[in-house]
Amino acid sequence: MAAAAHETQPATQHATTTGIDNRKVMMWIFLASECLFFGALISTYLIFKGDSLVGPYPKEILNIPVTSTSTFVLLMSSLTMVLAVYGAQHGRLGMMKVMLLATILLGLGFLGFQAYEFTEFVHEGLGLTTNQFGTSFFVLTGFHGTHVAVGVLYLLSLLVASNRRTGLGRDRALHIDIAGLYWHFVDVVWIVIFTIIYLIPN
Amino acid sequence: MSHDAHAESHEEHPPTTIREYVMIGFVLFVVTVVELWVSYNEQILGSTMIPVLFVLSAFKFAVVVAMFMHLRFEHSLLWKLFSFGLILGTAMIIALTALFWHDRTDAVGGPEYHTGSTQAEASAPGGAAPAPAKH
Amino acid sequence: MATAIGVMTHAEEDTGLWSWLTTVDHKRIGAVYTVAGFIFFMIGGLEAVAVRTQLAVPNGTVLDADRYNQFFTMHALTMIFLAIMPMGAGFFNYFIPLQIGARDVAFPRLNALSLWIFLGGGLLLNSSFFLGGAPNGGWFGYAPLSSIEYAKTSGMTFYVVGLLTLGLSTLIASLNFAVTIINMRAPGMSMMRLPVFIWMVLVVAFLLILSLPVLTVGLLQLYFDRVWGTSFFSPATGGDPILWQHIFWIFGHPEVYVLILPSMGIVSEVLPVMSKKPLFGYSAIVFAGAAIGVLGFGVWAHHMFTTGLGPVPQVVFSASTMAIGIPTGIKIFNWLGTMYGGNIRFVTATYFSVAFIALFTIGGISGVMHASPPIDGHHQDSYFVVAHLHYVLFGGAIMGIFAGLFYWFPKMSGRMLDETLGKIGFWIMFVGMNLTFFPMHFLGLAGMPRRIYTYDADLGWDTWNMVATIGSYTIATSVLIFVINVIKTMRKDKDAGDDPWGGATLEWATSSPPPAHDFDVIPEVRDRDPLWYDRDHGIARAAVPEHNHIHMPPPSYFPLIVALGALLIAVGSMTHLSVLGLGAVIAIYGVWGWALEPTD
Numbered sequence: 044m045a046a047a048a049h050e051t052q053p054a055t056q057h058a059t060t061t062g063i064d065n066r067k068v069m070m071w072i073f074l075a076s077e078c079l080f081f082g083a084l085i086s087t088y089l090i091f092k093g094d095s096l097v098g099p100y101p102k103e104i105l106n107i108p109v110t111s112t113s114t115f116v117l118l119m120s121s122l123t124m125v126l127a128v129y130g131a132q133h134g135r136l137g138m139m140k141v142m143l144l145a146t147i148l149l150g151l152g153f154l155g156f157q158a159y160e161f162t163e164f165v166h167e168g169l170g171l172t173t174n175q176f177g178t179s180f181f182v183l184t185g186f187h188g189t190h191v192a193v194g195v196l197y198l199l200s201l202l203v204a205s206n207r208r209t210g211l212g213r214d215r216a217l218h219i220d221i222a223g224l225y226w227h228f229v230d231v232v233w234i235v236i237f238t239i240i241y242l243i244p245n
Numbered sequence: 246m247s248h249d250a251h252a253e254s255h256e257e258h259p260p261t262t263i264r265e266y267v268m269i270g271f272v273l274f275v276v277t278v279v280e281l282w283v284s285y286n287e288q289i290l291g292s293t294m295i296p297v298l299f300v301l302s303a304f305k306f307a308v309v310v311a312m313f314m315h316l317r318f319e320h321s322l323l324w325k326l327f328s329f330g331l332i333l334g335t336a337m338i339i340a341l342t343a344l345f346w347h348d349r350t351d352a353v354g355g356p357e358y359h360t361g362s363t364q365a366e367a368s369a370p371g372g373a374a375p376a377p378a379k380h
Numbered sequence: 381m382a383t384a385i386g387v388m389t390h391a392e393e394d395t396g397l398w399s400w401l402t403t404v405d406h407k408r409i410g411a412v413y414t415v416a417g418f419i420f421f422m423i424g425g426l427e428a429v430a431v432r433t434q435l436a437v438p439n440g441t442v443l444d445a446d447r448y449n450q451f452f453t454m455h456a457l458t459m460i461f462l463a464i465m466p467m468g469a470g471f472f473n474y475f476i477p478l479q480i481g482a483r484d485v486a487f488p489r490l491n492a493l494s495l496w497i498f499l500g501g502g503l504l505l506n507s508s509f510f511l512g513g514a515p516n517g518g519w520f521g522y523a524p525l526s527s528i529e530y531a532k533t534s535g536m537t538f539y540v541v542g543l544l545t546l547g548l549s550t551l552i553a554s555l556n557f558a559v560t561i562i563n564m565r566a567p568g569m570s571m572m573r574l575p576v577f578i579w580m581v582l583v584v585a586f587l588l589i590l591s592l593p594v595l596t597v598g599l600l601q602l603y604f605d606r607v608w609g610t611s612f613f614s615p616a617t618g619g620d621p622i623l624w625q626h627i628f629w630i631f632g633h634p635e636v637y638v639l640i641l642p643s644m645g646i647v648s649e650v651l652p653v654m655s656k657k658p659l660f661g662y663s664a665i666v667f668a669g670a671a672i673g674v675l676g677f678g679v680w681a682h683h684m685f686t687t688g689l690g691p692v693p694q695v696v697f698s699a700s701t702m703a704i705g706i707p708t709g710i711k712i713f714n715w716l717g718t719m720y721g722g723n724i725r726f727v728t729a730t731y732f733s734v735a736f737i738a739l740f741t742i743g744g745i746s747g748v749m750h751a752s753p754p755i756d757g758h759h760q761d762s763y764f765v766v767a768h769l770h771y772v773l774f775g776g777a778i779m780g781i782f783a784g785l786f787y788w789f790p791k792m793s794g795r796m797l798d799e800t801l802g803k804i805g806f807w808i809m810f811v812g813m814n815l816t817f818f819p820m821h822f823l824g825l826a827g828m829p830r831r832i833y834t835y836d837a838d839l840g841w842d843t844w845n846m847v848a849t850i851g852s853y854t855i856a857t858s859v860l861i862f863v864i865n866v867i868k869t870m871r872k873d874k875d876a877g878d879d880p881w882g883g884a885t886l887e888w889a890t891s892s893p894p895p896a897h898d899f900d901v902i903p904e905v906r907d908r909d910p911l912w913y914d915r916d917h918g919i920a921r922a923a924v925p926e927h928n929h930i931h932m933p934p935p936s937y938f939p940l941i942v943a944l945g946a947l948l949i950a951v952g953s954m955t956h957l958s959v960l961g962l963g964a965v966i967a968i969y970g971v972w973g974w975a976l977e978p979t980d
């Protein structure tokens with residue numbers, strides 16, 4: 044405390060009513076909102092299930108082993124993410140940076156798998172407009188992929204910022220923690236999507 | 246910077262250790278493998294397969310949210326805020342699928358609904374959308 | 381004390397254009413929102429007058445069918461997204477921090493961002509008039525009227541992109557307001573001491589946070605249908621137009637409560653002060669507001685009774701719709717109970733508040749009428765629904781907003797609006813509103829459909845249509861009188877003082893208009909009506925310490941840059957990928973600069 048006493052407190056960081064930092068509250072509310080975003084996309088996918096007038100149908104085209112691998116990659120990225128948060132919270136900056144980098148790479152890996160999957164599908168004749176499966180599949184997984192990509196940019200900017208002379212500043216642990224919340228959420232959404240699209244028989 | 250070292254002093258953090266995090270990651274991995282096994286063995290589980298898959302993925306969801314996102318150790322407000330969205334989103338998925346499932350059985354003249362007039366309208370020529378292709 | 385140490389920023393005392401463009405002061409942002417919302421209100425009003433002029437007589441020739449479609453669609457979009465919501469947002473911005481005893485919102489720069497994105501989105505939507513035709517498929521954009529086959533102009537693409545842009549602005553603002561209310565309250569301001577207005581804002585924020593993403597998904601799907609050739613909503617290739625209706629109304633019904641709850645909050649502030657007694661049944665009114673918020677998510681299909689939902693869903697949605705009438709009714713009793721036995725001051729704000737109760741009740745009752753599917757079968761798509769929605773939206777939302785304008789104008793400008801002109805304007809508006817919308821009940825029951833651009837002479841609709849059109853000109857007159865009133869008032873000296881009404885809530889505990897830092901000393905809250913409590917218990921306002929250095933966030937131009945990027949992304953999604961890419965680069969640059977910008 045004594046060390047921080049003479050520092051100026053920004054207006055937004057006064058002791059808050061609930062004691063939780065504003066930014067953290069906002070992230071959790073935002074994630075609640077995201078539940079509805081993905082809820083609507085998932086609903087659409089389910090509603091159009093079996094409504095394709097022409098093939099390829101999901102059974103013929105989904106490559107479960109490949110996607111299981113990418114699912115595993117994303118799952119592991121959650122582990123590295125949580126370790127990055129751990130590093131940030133316990134002042135182990137080296138660990139934090141390495142784990143951030145690992146998370147970014149795993150996220151890119153997931154995106155790579157998705158790019159591969161999409162191109163494969165197009166080769167096999169399933170485009171965005173081919174049938175209802177194609178439409179709802181690409182839009183649902185595409186928006187999930189966009190979220191992963193945004194997450195990669197988010198983590199990348201934190202990694203870059205943490206290497207500045209001033210690092211991430213006083214709120215280092217909080218910044219990484221909040222980014223982690225977003226990242227884990229994108230991961231749990233994938234858990235649901237994976238079950239609904241890939242695991243449940245079509 | 247010098248104050249970096251003090252940064253964590255006013256930040257509460259979850260009690261979970263690295264070892265525990267890795268264990269949790271491992272459990273998640275195992276559950277995923279079980280899910281795959283279930284998915285490939287429809288003939289064994291039959292009609293219980295879909296519920297089993299949902300339970301397993303709900304378990305993974307809960308573990309990540311509670312431990313990795315450390316919601317378990319947070320102020321109950323955050324838990325309430327998030328679960329409101331989660332419950333609403335889930336309810337919406339259930340309601341919409343149910344509404345459209347009904348729509349389908351109605352349009353194809355399934356046994357669920359025999360309300361004379363709706364039936365007649367739904368099957369009137371040109372009245373119904375093209376029947377969905379089943380495969 | 382909790383007061384921060386630091387230096388006072390004087391930048392906020394600037395009045396140049398740059399200081400407004402870079403402001404992060406919630407009061408300035410609120411003022412811009414209110415003024416912009418009012419300008420859009422007048423534009424939307426002109427569109428409505430044009431529509432009514434066309435319908436004044438049978439076989440009218442003022443607007444052709446195509447232009448008529450653009451006008452009624454843009455009228456609704458403007459009134460909902462560019463007038464009522466922004467004027468509400470103006471009050472939220474201005475009065476949330478003042479009423480909860482904070483110095484600003486939780487995220488001042490995000491607040492500026494939502495303002496600029498809103499302005500950009502509003503201009504984007506309206507520019508469509510000059511760029512090939514405005515949206516013409518109704519504010520609900522039903523498929524297939526929104527599909528590329530039937531809406532060939534770019535109008536409905538403007539609809540999609542415009543609403544996505546406005547939705548982004550609204551989402552950001554709602555997150556900000558929610559966090560502010562949860563986390564920035566003055567000491568002693570517990571949840572059950574929050575002013576009712578603040579409670580209603582909280583409910584509105586959550587309604588938007590949880591319903592906007594659903595609309596976003598629907599709009600994106602429509603975008604893909606129109607631009608990329610998918611068929612989410614076209615049945616020929618397996619899509620389903622009914623899906624759009626579900627998605628739209630899952631957002632749309634919560635949205636109508638977004639429009640009305642702020643006005644309910646305003647009336648709940650005005651009536652106690654003007655009746656000189658505390659609000660009757662505080663917890664009931666708060667609970668009813670929250671119940672409306674929750675139930676509001678479970679009634680959407682009452683807009684779809686005639687789509688063949690099937691018997692079970694019809695019963696369920698009919699019941700839930702009727703149920704939502706209960707908390708709504710509770711509130712009406714709260715307001716009546718507040719006035720009952722009170723020492724009522726009949727100022728203009730009181731007039732508008734009382735009119736709100738009466739007119740909203742009429743609209744609520746017709747709402748419960750079409751909660752019954754067989755009755756709705758007759759009402760649906762007829763002028764009866766138009767009568768309903770205008771009684772709740774004009775009689776409710778707009779009357780409430782005018783009550784708020786008269787009540788809070790002294791705080792925002794330091795000057796009292798002219799009461800005589802105000803009352804004259806009120807009566808003209810009240811008469812005009814009923815002249816316009818009451819006959820629509822008869823027209824609807826006589827079978828006149830909504831959204832038709834003309835009608836034949838022998839249908840028995842002539843008289844009431846003429847009456848309604850006369851009413852619309854009457855309303856326009858009253859709005860003009862209000863504008864004159866504002867101009868006149870702004871010319872005179874400040875005469876309001878800190879607390880002209882003897883208010884109960886914290887905004888009256890500071891000067892009018894308030895200083896940049898809102899309060900010299902953050903007030904301590906001891907009761908639901910803090911100022912009355914302090915008055916009755918002889919508690920003096922805390923003395924201002926001698927060295928009162930208050931640190932306010934510095935101005936920032938990054939919100940403007942990010943908003944520019946977002947707007948270019950929106951434009952690019954309708955024109956060329958390169959514009960979109962440029963927008964993305966600008967937005968990312970803005971976010972990066974924003975993140976690194978010191979806020980100390």
Ligand code: HEM
Pocket residue numbers: 520636637639640682683701702704705708743744745746747748749750751756759760761765768769772773776777
């Ligand atoms: C007691 C509460 C209410 C009930 C039971 C109710 C019920 C309904 C129903 C059943 C409809 C569908 C009518 C049809 O299209 O056939 C409807 C339409 C509408 N209501 Fe309400 N309503 C209520 C309050 C409100 C409020 C407070 C607002 C807005 C401030 C509102 C705005 C609207 C609008 C804009 C429409 C027309 C939507 C459209 O088709 O464009 N209602 N209402």
Ligand SMILES: [Cu+2]
Pocket residue numbers: 632633636679680682683
């Ligand atoms: Cu509704």
